[in-house]
Amino acid sequence: MNRSGALVCLGxxxxxxxxxxxxxxxxxxxxxxxxxxxxxxxxxxxxTQLTPTVIALVLLAVGLTLLGRSLQILGRVLxxxxxxxxxxxxxxxxxxxTVLSDTTLSSPESFRKASxxxxxxxxxxxxxxxxxxxxxxxxPPQHEPVVSEDPAEP
Amino acid sequence: MPxxxxxxxxxxxxxxxxxxxxxxxxxxxxxxxxxxxxPTSAGWRFGAMGLGIGRATPLLLADTLIILAALxxxxxxxxxxxxxxxxxxxxxxxxxxxxxxxxxxxxxQQLVPExxxxxxxxxxxxxVMALVLSIWSAWLAIHLLRISKQFQAxxxxxxxALIVGQDPGEEAAS
Numbered sequence: 139m140n141r142s143g144a145l146v147c148l149g150x151x152x153x154x155x156x157x158x159x160x161x162x163x164x165x166x167x168x169x170x171x172x173x174x175x176x177x178x179x180x181x182x183x184x185x186t187q188l189t190p191t192v193i194a195l196v197l198l199a200v201g202l203t204l205l206g207r208s209l210q211i212l213g214r215v216l217x218x219x220x221x222x223x224x225x226x227x228x229x230x231x232x233x234x235x236t237v238l239s240d241t242t243l244s245s246p247e248s249f250r251k252a253s254x255x256x257x258x259x260x261x262x263x264x265x266x267x268x269x270x271x272x273x274x275x276x277x278p279p280q281h282e283p284v285v286s287e288d289p290a291e292p
Numbered sequence: 293m294p295x296x297x298x299x300x301x302x303x304x305x306x307x308x309x310x311x312x313x314x315x316x317x318x319x320x321x322x323x324x325x326x327x328x329x330x331p332t333s334a335g336w337r338f339g340a341m342g343l344g345i346g347r348a349t350p351l352l353l354a355d356t357l358i359i360l361a362a363l364x365x366x367x368x369x370x371x372x373x374x375x376x377x378x379x380x381x382x383x384x385x386x387x388x389x390x391x392x393x394x395x396x397x398x399x400x401q402q403l404v405p406e407x408x409x410x411x412x413x414x415x416x417x418x419x420v421m422a423l424v425l426s427i428w429s430a431w432l433a434i435h436l437l438r439i440s441k442q443f444q445a446x447x448x449x450x451x452x453a454l455i456v457g458q459d460p461g462e463e464a465a466s
Contacts, residue, residue: 142363142435142439143360143363143364145435146356146359146360146363146432147356147360149428149431149432150352150353150355150356153348153352153424153425153428154349154352154353156420156421156424157348157349157352157421158349160417160420160421161417163417164413164414164417167413190349193353197356
């Protein structure tokens with residue numbers, strides 16, 4: 139059952155990634171890197187897409203862990219990487235807030251609401267990151283040879 | 293302290309409830325966003341398909357919860373039912389994808405040239421997602437139906453339940 143569960147988790151994770159990439163690709167095009175407003179909106183958009191991306195990463199790690207011990211290490215690395223990604227995103231959002239407080243872009247109410255939504259999504263994502271990270275790092279190694287405690291047994 | 297077997301089964305059973313609530317919630321949101329229903333309009337069909345694909349992420353997660361619960365609880369009947377649902381879903385998505393392509397061509401002609409490229413990008417994303425989901429559903433259907441055979445209850449052999457004795461003389465003659 140573990141193999142089937144792992145395949146279901148991995149498949150779902152891959153489709154979630156495809157969906158997120160598609161959404162970002164659609165929303166960020168046409169690229170306009172020279173425009174400050176576009177850059178700020180892009181950061182917000184990435185933040186709001188964070189929660190499903192986190193869930194996809196967690197599913198990927200669960201799937202890889204269920205498949206075997208060597209892959210479990212990969213799962214742990216993945217979750218640690220995800221934690222770093224979450225912390226980096228928080229820094230980005232805080233930085234964006236600081237920039238916005240000094241410019242005229244912070245005045246529209248809609249922009250403020252969007253920022254709040256992005257921060258909310260980020261917090262949810264970060265909570266899932268932390269939970270997954272702590273859970274995976276505390277997991278005992280799988281598929282180790284079972285040592286019998288009964289001296290009569292070989 | 294590890295959970296008892298019954299507690300684990302209860303917790304896994306909650307995955308069914310969570311998945312079902314998510315599916316009902318998403319379908320209700322989708323229904324309210326596409327109502328009033330107007331299936332004869334190509335624009336409505338195009339928009340409804342786009343909105344439906346937009347709900348793919350939460351529906352996919354709910355689907356995964358239900359499948360994992362069925363697998364880990366060893367519910368063979370649920371696997372067969374869910375496999376059948378995915379088979380219908382895979383075929384339905386392929387049919388809808390064909391209709392969506394035709395609707396996209398029709399809707400594109402009604403748009404101003406400036407809006408056509410953005411509309412095509414959106415349609416391409418929705419079509420790719422529909423195709424990916426259809427393939428995933430087909431694979432799940434096959435996998436679930438195959439794996440559910442492991443959980444079929446052992447059937448008693450056909451025939452009379454009576455034990456029929458044999459005459460020793462007849463046995464010697466044969």
